[in-house]
Amino acid sequence: xxRLNSKQTNELAKIFLAYAQVIxxxxxxxxxxLTRAQNKRLREYHKRTLDYSDDLFTxxxxxxxxxxxxxxxxxxxxxxxxxxxxVSLINVQKAIGIATAIVTLGAxxxxxxxxxxxxxxxxxxxxxxxxxxDESA
Amino acid sequence: MNKYLIKASIIxxxxxxxxxxxxxxxxxxxxxxxxxxxxxxETISYSFEQSCLDQCTFENIKNLNIIDNTCDCLGEQQADSxxxxxxxxVYAYFDGLxxxxxxxxxTYNTEALENTLTSGDFGPIKVNQEEAGSxxxxxxxxxxxxxxxxxxxxxxxxIKEGNEPLKxxxxxxxxxxxxxxxxxxxxxKERIKSEYFELLQNNSLSAQEKREIATDYFNxxxxxxxxxxxxxxxxxTLMEISEGHQILTENADKLSLKEIQKELxxxxxxxxxxxxxxxxxxx
Numbered sequence: 159x160x161r162l163n164s165k166q167t168n169e170l171a172k173i174f175l176a177y178a179q180v181i182x183x184x185x186x187x188x189x190x191x192l193t194r195a196q197n198k199r200l201r202e203y204h205k206r207t208l209d210y211s212d213d214l215f216t217x218x219x220x221x222x223x224x225x226x227x228x229x230x231x232x233x234x235x236x237x238x239x240x241x242x243x244x245v246s247l248i249n250v251q252k253a254i255g256i257a258t259a260i261v262t263l264g265a266x267x268x269x270x271x272x273x274x275x276x277x278x279x280x281x282x283x284x285x286x287x288x289x290x291x292d293e294s295a
Numbered sequence: 296m297n298k299y300l301i302k303a304s305i306i307x308x309x310x311x312x313x314x315x316x317x318x319x320x321x322x323x324x325x326x327x328x329x330x331x332x333x334x335x336x337e338t339i340s341y342s343f344e345q346s347c348l349d350q351c352t353f354e355n356i357k358n359l360n361i362i363d364n365t366c367d368c369l370g371e372q373q374a375d376s377x378x379x380x381x382x383x384x385v386y387a388y389f390d391g392l393x394x395x396x397x398x399x400x401x402t403y404n405t406e407a408l409e410n411t412l413t414s415g416d417f418g419p420i421k422v423n424q425e426e427a428g429s430x431x432x433x434x435x436x437x438x439x440x441x442x443x444x445x446x447x448x449x450x451x452x453x454i455k456e457g458n459e460p461l462k463x464x465x466x467x468x469x470x471x472x473x474x475x476x477x478x479x480x481x482x483x484k485e486r487i488k489s490e491y492f493e494l495l496q497n498n499s500l501s502a503q504e505k506r507e508i509a510t511d512y513f514n515x516x517x518x519x520x521x522x523x524x525x526x527x528x529x530x531x532t533l534m535e536i537s538e539g540h541q542i543l544t545e546n547a548d549k550l551s552l553k554e555i556q557k558e559l560x561x562x563x564x565x566x567x568x569x570x571x572x573x574x575x576x577x578x
Contacts, residue, residue, distance in 0.1 A: 219374035219475040226467045229460035240391035243449045
């Protein structure tokens with residue numbers, strides 16, 4: 159037998175709520191003409207019908223998981239891909255930093271200036287260290 | 296021949312320059328506004344579990360039960376966790392789209408390269424500042440063009456693939472709040488009405504006491520209706536987001552068109568207005 163889905167369960171919850179409202183309104187309007195026993199019984203029916211409605215609203219919300227599962231996993235997968243694209247674009251800035259340091263090192267080697275070479279190696283090594291710290295963080 | 300090549304290079308660079316300025320501001324604006332709007336979920340101070348706890352406490356008070364006052368709200372906790380899961384997924388999607396469409400993302404800084412080339416002491420090698428600046432600007436344009444084209448393609452792909460699952464999840468989040476949780480509040484209103492009706496039938500109470508009871512009744516109902524109003528506005532926000540994303544998807548291949556940009560800015564502005572209304576409602 160086919161199971162109810164979240165929308166159908168919600169419809170049922172609303173129907174029970176409408177029944178409860180009718181029972182309640184009837185009791186309020188006829189309170190003085192009803193016997194104590196009749197009043198008690200109607201109050202109990204009213205409460206029970208409200209309990210059904212309350213539980214059906216919760217059940218409907220839980221059934222949403224069955225209906226939304228596929229969409230949920232699909233959107234999560236897309237978001238993960240998006241994050242990868244973002245990281246790769248951020249890495250371009252890192253690459254520029256590295257390229258800058260390499261160009262500086264190359265130029266300093268051509269200059270045959272030991273101090274410039276040592277400074278360039280130092281800044282290149284700094285960049286790589288920052289990069290590996292970022293990755294391990 | 297050389298002149299021809301120079302001319303062609305200038306045209307190519309000019310075209311790339313235009314491409315690199317490809318404006319994704321409207322996509323960024325729409326997604327960041329949507330992101331801010333969906334987070335209103337976190338400000339709604341009512342949940343399935345709260346509804347269960349309220350009812351459980353009400354029953355304990357009615358039955359004068361203070362000994363075993365534990366409340367079984369497992370089902371309601373599950374219902375909350377499902378809504379939260381959907382919310383988190385929608386949030387993550389717009390967060391990703393906002394970051395990816397940010398114009399700052401592909402504005403790379405090559406100033407360091409320019410400075411080191413001109414100020415460095417490279418012995419016989421001299422780089423003229425003007426030349427270094429030009430090379431640096433050209434590389435920025437080329438880099439921007441390449442990365443902008445990459446991210447535009449990616450954004451197009453993600454928007455198209457994400458549209459259906461996003462719309463489904465937005466509608467389920469809306470359904471759980473404005474249909475199910477709000478429905479439980481309707482049940483609560485009916486319970487309160489019945490409770491206060493009983494109290495008002497008590498002939499031993501004075502007219503003043505009955506007036507106070509009636510005032511208390513209207514206060515409680517008013518508070519519930521404020522929460523329901525929040526659900527209604529949140530629902531409108533989710534619908535606007537869904538419609539805006541649909542427009543974005545339908546026009547994913549012509550994202551730079553002025554009409555599309557205008558349309559998306561309109562959606563972003565409508566969403567902002569609803570969020571302002573939402574914030575005005577007191578708990």
